[in-house]
Each structure stands twice: as structure tokens, then as C-alpha cells.
Amino acid sequence: MRDEAMRDEAKPAVRRGTGATADPVKALLHRHRTLCERAVDPLEIAAGLEAHGITDRTAARFRHRDVFSLAEELYARVPHGGEAADGAAAGEACAQTPVRPARKTGTRRLTGWMILTLLPGAMASLTLAGLEHSTGQRHLALGLAGSLAFTGTLAACLRRGPLRAEGRTAPAAGLWVHWLLAYLVCGDGLLDALVTGGPDGPWPATTTPLTALAWAVAPAAWCAHLFSVRCRRRLAESHGLADFTAGARPLLLALVALYAAAVTALATAADLVFDEDGAPAATVALGTLFLLARLLTVHGFPRAAATGLAAASAAEALACASVLAGRLPGCDLLAVPVTHAVQAWGPASVPALACGAAALGLLVHAAVALSRASAHT
Structure with a gap:
């Protein structure tokens, strides 16, 4: 029992x-x-x-x-x-209540931000053309007005459309972006003057690469939009995480390559239009770095984006500082690497190498982070 x-x-x-x-x-x-x-x-x-x-x-x-x-x-x-x-x-x-068709609303919204992304390039080109045909106070007024117009249109592009980050940006990212743009305009002339023993006065500035990057906002937005749409579609059609990753990663690499080709064409065209001998390699490297940093920020990885921008800024600042440090007694060797690079490939090789290395690091990180399903919800 x-x-x-x-x-x-x-x-x-x-x-x-x-x-x-x-x-x-x-x-x-x-x-x-x-x-x-x-x-x-x-x-x-x-x-x-x-x-x-x-x-x-x-x-x-x-x-x-x-x-x-x-x-x-x-x-x-x-x-x-x-x-x-x-x-x-x-x-x-x-x-x-009659409702406006969603397709028409989506088409208007798409057309709106596509037109908006063309405005920074238009503002930069008009400003540069005005500066070449003006002097004195008119020259200064055109420069200030063009800068304000360009800044306003660029900020509007970053607040709307596929480049919108919705408050995810890192606090210091803006500082690094401004440094990289300032070096793109004035850095090559400063570094060349430092290597030759100067500067003895004002050094030349090049605004053509900035114009090319302003026009590159449009292909950057289009690539970001295409990447987001294709990834969401792939997410709906995938039968597993490995299947989604296998489709998202090649898409990212293809779009980055497409954007780099677009920036190369824009930089070459800007040099021809404004009759300057620019350095497309540095412009392409910086543009690719900006694209990858923005993609990571939009999809929730602002710290990685800020780290890449900070690394490129630090490398450019260190290049100029090493040349100055080489003038101190017994510190000649500090200036040798940068001096040899400038003499062999020109001053634009420094930002090209710095931004290219940072862009490569962000590309490796983005290939892992942006191929996850959690980055697209």
C-alpha cells in the first residue's frame, strides 16, 4: 500500500x-x-x-x-x-474620411528628400563661382552667405530622409567632422609649408574638394536609402540569421564601392570645372569615411562612428605636429616619415592615408554590425 x-x-x-x-x-x-x-x-x-x-x-x-x-x-x-x-x-x-493614398504620400516624401540632397552641392558650387568673380567686401559677404546656406541645407539633409540619425549622434562627432573638413580645405597647404620650412605667411586653401563632397551628399543619401530598403526586404524574405547576413554584407560592400566611384567622378569633375589640380584620393577617402560613419550612426552605432572620425583627425593632427617636433634639437627623425610621404606623393597623401585607414576600420566594423537583423528594426 x-x-x-x-x-x-x-x-x-x-x-x-x-x-x-x-x-x-x-x-x-x-x-x-x-x-x-x-x-x-x-x-x-x-x-x-x-x-x-x-x-x-x-x-x-x-x-x-x-x-x-x-x-x-x-x-x-x-x-x-x-x-x-x-x-x-x-x-x-x-x-x-477619405485618406490620401499611401503610395502617393511615399512618392512625394521620396522626391522631397532626393531634391533636398542636391541643395548642398548647388549652394557650394554657386558660392565658389561667386568667390572667383568677386573681391573686397563683396567677396567676404558672398563667402559668409554661402557658408550659412550650405550649412543650413546640409543640416536639413541630416534631419530628414535616410541620413536622419534621430538623436543617436555622439557628442564629439561634430567636432571631428569640422576638423576633417577644415583640414581638407587648408591642411594640404599648411603641411606643405611646414615641410619646406614655413609657414612664412598665409598658405593656400583648396575649396574644390569641399564642393565635390557637398555634391556627394546626394549619392550618400541614395545609397543609405537603398541599403535600408534592401535590408528590410531581405529581412522579410530570409529563413535564418545566417541567410540574412549572407545577403546584407555583400550589399553593404557593393554600395560603399558604388559611392566611392561616385565621389571619384564628382571630385574629377570639380577639378575640371574649376580648373584646379586637386587630389581625388583624399576626397574619396574622406567621403567614404563620412558615409560609413553616418550609416553606423543611423543604425545605432554612434560610438564606433565617432571613434573612426576621431582616429582620422588624430592622424592628421599628429602628422603636422611631427613635422614641427622635428625642428627641435635631436628630434629630426620624428619628421622623417611625413616628410618623405609629402615629397614622394604630395601633401594630400597624408589625409588620404589617414581617412582611408579609418574608413577601412569602419568598413570592417560595419560589415559585422550592419549585417545583423537587430540593426534594421
Whole structure:
């Protein structure tokens, strides 16, 4: 009798254990219930699970082939009781009030920011053309007005469209951007004067590369838009995280290469139009660095973007400082690397190498970070 009672008491425990084993998703749902309740679709849950370290291999423990199918079950299990009522109310409101077609609204919005991205290049070109045909106070007034117009249009491009970061920028990123742009305009002349023993007076400035970068805002926005749209489409069509990564990473590399080719063409065209012997390599390197930094910022990685910009700024500042330090007694060797580089390849080789190395580092980081599903939700 005692043995039978013990067997009877053990039966419920066995059933409870079997039920828990048969439903391993229940504990995961309890742990990530907030994520599942706030998600608007299973893709958002999949991205959130990936951000918490759950991979396709982990999903197999929950008897699913990948994270996407696991996210679909989690989304289906969460009650969405208010959605039907809200949908019915919205349907009645739509029946009473005519709504503008979404396709027309999206097309107008797309056209709006596409035109907006062309304004910085137009402002820079008009300002540069005005400066070449003016002198005295008129020259100064045109310069100030053109600078304000260019700054305003560029800020508008960064607040709207695919380049909008929504407050994710790092505080010091703007400082590094201004330094890199200032060096692009004045740095080559300063470094060349330092290497030759100066400067003995004002050094020349080149504004053509800045004009090329101003026009490059348009292809940067278009590449960012294409990357975002294609990645979201790939996210909806993928059958696993590895499948999504396999499609997102080559897309990023192709768009960066396309943007670099566009900047090269713009820099070459600017030199021909304004009759200057510029250095396209430095302009292309800086433009690519800016694109990668903005992509990382837009998708939630502002610290990495700021680090790349700071590294390039530090390298340019160190190049000028090393030449000055080489004038001190016994410190001649400090100026040798930069001096040899300037004499062999010109002063533009320093920003080209500095920005190129920083852009390469950001590209490696972006290839890993932006190929995750969590970066696109």
C-alpha cells in the first residue's frame, strides 16, 4: 500500500515535467514577454532575440529551425486582443474620411528628400563661382552667405530622409567632422609649408574638394536609402540569421564601392570645372569615411562612428605636429616619415592615408554590425 501511494504521488510530477519539456518556448516567452508584446511583427521579435544573443543554433533547442520561425511562434502566442477592435474602429473612420493614398504620400516624401540632397552641392558650387568673380567686401559677404546656406541645407539633409540619425549622434562627432573638413580645405597647404620650412605667411586653401563632397551628399543619401530598403526586404524574405547576413554584407560592400566611384567622378569633375589640380584620393577617402560613419550612426552605432572620425583627425593632427617636433634639437627623425610621404606623393597623401585607414576600420566594423537583423528594426 505504501509503495502504491508513493507511485500515485509521483504521477503528477512526471506529468508536469513532461509538459515543461514538451513546451520549451513557454519559458522563453516569459523571459521576453515585454519584447513580444511591443513588437508589431515577428521580424521585430527576431531582431530582438538576436540582440539578446539567440542564434539559429540556439533556436534549435526550442525545436525551431531558425530564429525567424521561433519569433513567429512567440508573436502568435502573445494575445493581441485590442487589435481587432482598433482595426474595426480604424476601418469605420477610413470609410467616413477619405485618406490620401499611401503610395502617393511615399512618392512625394521620396522626391522631397532626393531634391533636398542636391541643395548642398548647388549652394557650394554657386558660392565658389561667386568667390572667383568677386573681391573686397563683396567677396567676404558672398563667402559668409554661402557658408550659412550650405550649412543650413546640409543640416536639413541630416534631419530628414535616410541620413536622419534621430538623436543617436555622439557628442564629439561634430567636432571631428569640422576638423576633417577644415583640414581638407587648408591642411594640404599648411603641411606643405611646414615641410619646406614655413609657414612664412598665409598658405593656400583648396575649396574644390569641399564642393565635390557637398555634391556627394546626394549619392550618400541614395545609397543609405537603398541599403535600408534592401535590408528590410531581405529581412522579410530570409529563413535564418545566417541567410540574412549572407545577403546584407555583400550589399553593404557593393554600395560603399558604388559611392566611392561616385565621389571619384564628382571630385574629377570639380577639378575640371574649376580648373584646379586637386587630389581625388583624399576626397574619396574622406567621403567614404563620412558615409560609413553616418550609416553606423543611423543604425545605432554612434560610438564606433565617432571613434573612426576621431582616429582620422588624430592622424592628421599628429602628422603636422611631427613635422614641427622635428625642428627641435635631436628630434629630426620624428619628421622623417611625413616628410618623405609629402615629397614622394604630395601633401594630400597624408589625409588620404589617414581617412582611408579609418574608413577601412569602419568598413570592417560595419560589415559585422550592419549585417545583423537587430540593426534594421
